Amino acid sequence: MWISGVPVADVGIIFASTDRELKHRGISCFIVDLYGPGVTQNAIETKLGLYCAPTGEIIFEEARLPKDALIGEKNGGFKICMNMLDSTRLSSASRAIGVGAACIEHSTRYANEREQFGRPIGEFQMIQEQIATMVVEHEAAKLLVYRAAWMRDQGMRNTLQVSLAKYFAGEAAVEAANTAVKIFGSYGFSTEYPVERLLRDSKSYQIVEGTSNIQKFIIAGYALGKRKDK
Template structure:
């Protein structure tokens, strides 16, 4: 009639504010992925506790926390789908969250580009704007190319998602490219702004801290490369 859940999961967005949590737990550990099930758990359930993670490098506007389950009893009706379908549910969710994460990285890359262009056009040095310096132009050019390439990859994955076409491969490519573009753009923006880029007076310092997020969440950049590489080599097709 019920399940008893035990375990801890950290780095969860809005963990300390949620009313409901999707909990993935092994109901048959011996079956590995096929032994994982998904539960809808109320945060007021006995044995359910959460606490915030206060000290983060970036993404300060997004609350992050930890959930601890200690003999947390949930009714049988809390099971989402059937036993053993948890991994399948989790992977279907990742297809959506990875795509939205790719879009976020793309937006950050664009914000860095806009900030760098505005500063370069306004900053005067040696009687002219620093936008006239060829090295600045080279940095901006690379930022433009990488941002636009990432944009097309994100849009391709989004169109495939809208069409209901399998897109795990394309989403991994988009997320990897957007995360790389965001981190490179943030780094270049800091360089173009110089000491001002290192200060909180301009937004690029925050962009620099936040950019790393996109190489970590919803599958790290290394995970995306693993998916892409295995697909290219015919070891494991991403769009099954």
């Protein structure tokens, strides 16, 4: 369920149990032709946002794969999945800072244009406080994302730094979009302006690639010494 790119994807990277007794150590990774026999893709049409990105379900019924569909070792899928998450989570965090940037751009433009009580609303201190908070959180999110990306470029393990970035950037994007909708007043509630879409889209960043709770679980694990990089 909830697979990005479905129902228009040609191929998928699929993780499946090849030895259930071994639990997560019994997962293998496969490259699968999503138009192959026994494979069906359906769109999920009930999404809150991210209409630009198709999302759907894949159903496998008696699907058979050629031997060379296996990626890596049999039962070696968990490690591949965890390595992948360090990249895909980071890309999700990067997209979240894009939402933050868009919220600041639209909100500052609107705050300079929209006049109430004889002056632009951007001259009201409460609007300034809202914008300042958006900017601070956006800058902090960017630095966390850039640090995790820099570590990746250096070939360093960055699982903790990616979780910090993904958690903070996702939460900051939702906060920024929520504030942007407030700054736009009634037009924040209208599809005439993009901020309602940013709010709907931003919610996905608290979910995809591991929810905010899961990121906090990882962060706390490192802080408490229960997780360590080898």
